[in-house]
Each structure stands twice: as C-alpha cells, then as structure tokens.
Amino acid sequence: MGESNNDSGTWKAVALLAGAVLLFACAGSFSRAEAKRAHPERIPVRFWHMWTAEWKVVVERICTRFNESQDRYEVIPLSVPPGNADAKFMLAVAGGDPPDVMAQWNQVIPNWAEAGLIVPLDELMQPEELQRFNAEAYPIVRKIGSYKNRLYGITTGLNIWACYYRPDHVRAAGLDPDHFPETMDELVQWEDKLVRFDAGKHLQRMAYQPGFYTLYPALYGGGFYDDATGRLQLNTPQNRAALEFLVERRSKFGFDEVVRFESGLNASYGMDWPFISGAYSIAVDGQWRVEQIAKFAPNLEYRTAPIPPPRGGKKHATWSCGNFMIVPSGAKQPQGALEFIKFWSGIANPERAGEFYTWGGWLPLSPAVAASSHYRKYLAEHPQFKVFLEILPSEDVQPTPPVPYQMFLWDRISQAEQSAVRGTLSPADALARLDREMTQELARRKELGHDD
Amino acid sequence: MKKRDLTGFAFISPWLIGFAVFTAAPFLATIYLSFTRYNIVTPPVWVGSVNYRRLFTEDELFWKSLWITVKYALVAVPLGVVAGVALAMLLNLPLKGMALYRTLFYLPSIVPVVATTVVFVWLLNPQIGLVNAILQRFGVIGPAWLQDTKWAFWSLVFMSLWGVGGSMVIYIAGLKDIPAQLYEAAMIDGAGVLARTRHITLPMLSPVIFFNLVMGVIQAFQYFSQAYIMTQGGPENSTSFYALYLFYRAWRYMDMGYASAMSWVLFLIIMLVTGLIFRTHKKWVHYGG
CATH class of the missing domain: 3.40.190.10 (Periplasmic binding protein-like II)
Structure with a gap:
C-alpha cells in the first residue's frame, strides 16, 4: 500500500513538472508572438x-x-x-x-x-x-x-547646439537684438546687462545658459582627439581656455547660487523649457527646440545665433x-x-x-x-x-572621439566639467586629473590586450 | 535514493534548476571571468590578476565607492535599527487605534523603491521641494540636497529611514514575544521604564536586532537603485556606491572581467563583515531560555 502511495506521489510530481515545463514552453511561444502585423506575408x-x-x-x-x-x-x-x-x-x-x-x-x-x-x-x-x-x-x-x-x-x-535668445529681454536691457554678439567678450557684456536678481539678491533670471563643456573646445581651436595621430588630447591650452570660460559663467554669480537657481528649473521638453518661461535670456540648446517652440509656444518671439567664438577662435565650430x-x-x-x-x-x-x-x-x-x-x-x-x-x-x-572606450572617456570629461563648474577644482586641475585618469585607463587597457 | 526522496526532489526541482542555472552557475563563472578580459559577446581572454591589481593599486573610484558604501553601512544601518526599535516600542504601547498607526508606519515600506525614489527627488528639490519649504518656515535656507556634494550622500541616508516600517514590524513581533512576567517581576522590584528597556526589552529583542543588523549590512553593501535613479553617482561621484560603479563597469563600459573582480571583492567583504558580526553576537545577543 505504502509503495503504491509512493508510486502515485512520484507520478503526480512528474505530472506537475511536465505541466510546469509545458507552461514555460507556452510562455516562451507567447513571448515570441509578434503584435498583430499589418503585412504578415512580408x-x-x-x-x-x-x-x-x-x-x-x-x-x-x-x-x-x-x-x-x-x-x-x-x-x-x-x-x-x-x-x-x-x-x-x-x-x-x-x-x-x-x-x-x-x-x-x-x-x-x-x-x-x-x-x-x-x-x-x-x-x-x-x-x-x-x-x-x-x-x-x-x-x-x-x-x-x-x-x-x-x-x-x-x-x-x-x-547641433546654438544660442536661442529672447529679443524682448534684449530690448529691455537696452541692447540691439539685430546685432547678436560675435565674440565671447561681447557675449559677456550682454550677460552683465541681461542678468536679473530679486530683492534677496538671488538670481531671478540668468542671462546665459551655456550648455555643456564639450560644445566649447572646438571654438577655441581645441578638441579631445587628434585625427592625424589618433590620440587623445585633453589637457591642452585651448581646452583649458574653454573650460575657464564655462567656469566664469558660474563663478561670477556664485557656484552655489547657480546650482540652486538651476535645480528649481525643469529643463525637460515642451512647455517646461526654462527659456520659454523666461528664466534664461540666452540659452544654448539643440535645434529640436525650434520644433518644440513651434508646438508649445508658437507666439514666443525668439531668435537663434551660433555660439560666438573667442577672439581669434573658430566660427561654426562645435561638437x-x-x-x-x-x-x-x-x-x-x-x-x-x-x-x-x-x-x-x-x-x-x-x-x-x-x-x-x-x-x-x-x-x-x-x-x-x-x-x-x-x-x-x-x-x-x-x-x-x-x-x-x-x-x-x-x-x-x-564628434566624440572615435575610441573604443568612448563611454568611459565621456564620463570622465563630464566629471572634469562638474568638478570645475562647481568650483571643487580649477579648470587646469580638473583637466590634469582627466589626463591622469585616461592615461591610467589606457595603460590598463593595454595590459588587458586591447588594441586601441 | 528512495522513491520518496525522488518525489521531494521532483517537487523542488523548478527551484533547484532555477538556482543552479541563474544563480550558482553565474556565481561560479565570475570566479573565472574575474581573471579575464570579457565583453559578453566575444569569448573571455585570460589576463591573470590584472583586474585585481589595477583595482587595488590604480582605481581611485574603486576606493572612493568602497568608502562611500562602508560609510553608508556604518551610518544608515545603525540609524535604521535605532529608528526601527524606537518606533516599534512606541507602537507597542497599549493605546487605542494602534493598529491604524502600525499600518500607517508600515505602508511606506511596501511602496516600490522606484516610486518612493522619484517622490523624494521632488521632496528634496532645493527650490520647489517640500523639505526646504518646511525648513524655510523656521527661517532655515535648506541646502541643494541632491545637487550638493556635501549633502547628496546624507540625503540618501535620510531617505533610507522611509522604509524603516519593514523592520519595525519584525521588532513589534519580537516585542510581543517577550514574556510579560519579566516586566511584572521587574516592576515589583522597582525597575523604572529605562531600566526595564535596558535590562529586559533590549536583551530579549537582541536576536531580532541581530537578524535585522545582518540583513541591513548585506543590503547596505548592495545599495544601488536609489543612487542609480536619484543621482547616478553624482554630483562629483559623491554618491558613487560600490554596486553602482560595478554596474557601470559591467554594462556601460562592457568590462565584465573587471566587474566580476569587483563583485568578488564585494562578496568577500560582505562575508567578512557578516562573519565579524556573527563572531560578536555571543556577547550581546541573548536567546531567551
């Protein structure tokens, strides 16, 4: 009797297992089933x-x-x-x-x-x-x-990124919207006239939202990669000058003050873009904003212009x-x-x-x-x-340097930018650290046998 | 093997197969992979101890992320234990409507981590967040929390208390298990509230505290989701937790060999710390009877 019970138990277990396998198989076949196709014959x-x-x-x-x-x-x-x-x-x-x-x-x-x-x-x-x-x-x-x-x-x-600017702000500041700055020096002069503070001396409107670091080295004749030699070039005078420009955009108002101001802005898509609400007078952003403004703020008066290069720099140069x-x-x-x-x-x-x-x-x-x-x-x-x-x-x-450790490089450049624009490191020290980190990483990759 | 044993194994075989294929095999494979260069697509290439050597001698971010994780385990775990025990003791008082309070305090711990995390991103917004709005009522200008290198880590520690309801329930169950006659005897001997807590409640609760401590430490060393969603390791790597850095090495940089080495270092650290806690437990954990 006991033996018979055992037999029955084993068979039940086997049946259960078979059921489970069948269930998995069905689940697999369901997961492979495509959504209903319009042209199943193709x-x-x-x-x-x-x-x-x-x-x-x-x-x-x-x-x-x-x-x-x-x-x-x-x-x-x-x-x-x-x-x-x-x-x-x-x-x-x-x-x-x-x-x-x-x-x-x-x-x-x-x-x-x-x-x-x-x-x-x-x-x-x-x-x-x-x-x-x-x-x-x-x-x-x-x-x-x-x-x-x-x-x-x-x-x-x-x-491609360029400057979006608000002619209403520009006119109110006594400037001419038909003559957007052609050099960075002129841009800084505009910045001083366009920025606004509230009664508590906190930023109410930033004149220039510069975007991010990688947009700037090319304007100074720099960049992160030398096509001719196939080598990285990170801590160069041009790249330092570009980072210094970016850091100055924040340091003149106070690093913490800018972080605080920006953290309250929802820089996502559509109507929330702070440029539309008037939080920025000039904002560096991508071309897709044109289409978004047309959709979400069709009556907004705005214009665009290339990011002005430094004196002696390159026009129409960017990332x-x-x-x-x-x-x-x-x-x-x-x-x-x-x-x-x-x-x-x-x-x-x-x-x-x-x-x-x-x-x-x-x-x-x-x-x-x-x-x-x-x-x-x-x-x-x-x-x-x-x-x-x-x-x-x-x-x-x-483009971003065409190297097989592109993501790592990108993250390290971003870290250098963060450290500099937050005032933790000077631009020179931030780029020196970047250079050191990448040298170590390349040595590691070489030891691992990567063909970089 | 008896047929009865076979039946048993047949019943648990789905789990056994799942464990063998999805846990044990990858776990063992990482031992080998940690000595290779591997990107999941091409076959692994043996490189010896390079991954470990570079990890210990040259990777500043490895040490930084390890320190951040240890610091989190040292601060958030004890904080969670203290808050959990304190809350459990309060919610163990014989007051009316206590079941409702217990439910309310437990509720946050069943909210999915992602949902909680996204809500906290808004709560901690320096300009429009609720936390700074409350602080402002008391004349305090709150920090930039997640955007501030000095505060981002502490924001995550602060947030960890949100889920304390999970351990609180276990503490309440432990408190219920303490025999009432111990308190009665102590009261007859003239022991006050503090003395009863110190000499009865905490020692009798120590097995539960021990359990939560071990689990808390293991979870702290694996801390990932909140940092991944809220800060992505920033600003300036101030919240670059170990598991997050490991994830980036594996899936962002496709450096599976290096990530495997990191995972083994993490495993050994967790084993070591857990072992140390177990070694000390005889001194402070009291098993009733």
Missing part, C-alpha cells in the same frame, strides 16, 4: 528604438510610411526604455536573437564595433551607394558613423552627436534593415526623406535632403532653424 524587419511619447509617434509614422512604400519588408518598431536599451541590445546579440536594426544616440559605435556587436554597413551597401554616401553626406555624418575607416552607423538626424542606425551582428534581415535605413536617412530618396526630418526637427544627412521641397518649406516657416543648417557643413564640427 519579411519582418524588427526595429528597436528608444523614443517615447511624442517622439515615438513620429518614429511610428516613419515606419508606417516605409511599410506603405514596400511590398517585400515590414518594419516592426519597438520602443525600448532608454535606461536599459544598451544592456538589452548586448544581451540580445549575445543570445543570438537581436533586432534587425536599432536607432541609437549613445556613444556606442567604436565600443560595439570593437566587440563585434555591430556589422559594418559598407559591407551591406552596394559600392555605388557607398560612394554616393561618402560624396554627399555632411562631413560630421561620416565621422559619427565611422570607426577605423569602416561605416557602422548612418545618421537619421543630427544635433555634434546624432541619432544613427546600426545593424547588429546576427541580424536575420540585414538587407531589410539597410532598406529601412536608406529610406529614413534619405540615401534612397532625399526628396521623400526631407519630410521625416522635419517631423522630428532633425538636421539632415546631406545637402540633397536639405534641398528637398519639404525641408525648404520647413526652413521658410522656421527661419530660426537656418543657423543650425549653416553650422552643419563645417569641417570644425567634431
């Missing part, structure tokens, strides 16, 4: 991106347009939370089930190319396509997408980044991915793609896209956008 191209809210709508519109133009592929977009997207992507590639194409904006190309996570797009492109791309795309587009002379990313929207498309190693439909990339970026048809760029307020891939009828119409409607387009072709627009 080859699916799985597309990951990190846009949410209003941006997600724009991206999905572009995907719909692509699908309408096709009879072979169907792009299936998936918005992945930006905080986890990189880790998710790496695990997906390592696990052998990556998307076919991903839109990125983090500094990942050198690192991921070095690790074999992404494939060179020039391998997928036809020779004449590649030739045309190299001939037509803006210099910065090629720089951002390349690593070790191979093309890994194609931009579908570049970002740029962008949204770019990459194709992971192990993608099941790399050609479908390339079709989609060409469609969105404008390599396939600049005239058609011009419209997509205007939806997101993005800067184009090439002059051909900029010359499209949609883009010209957009510029006529938003003349403030022209400034960004004028900066774009400059050879002095720099």
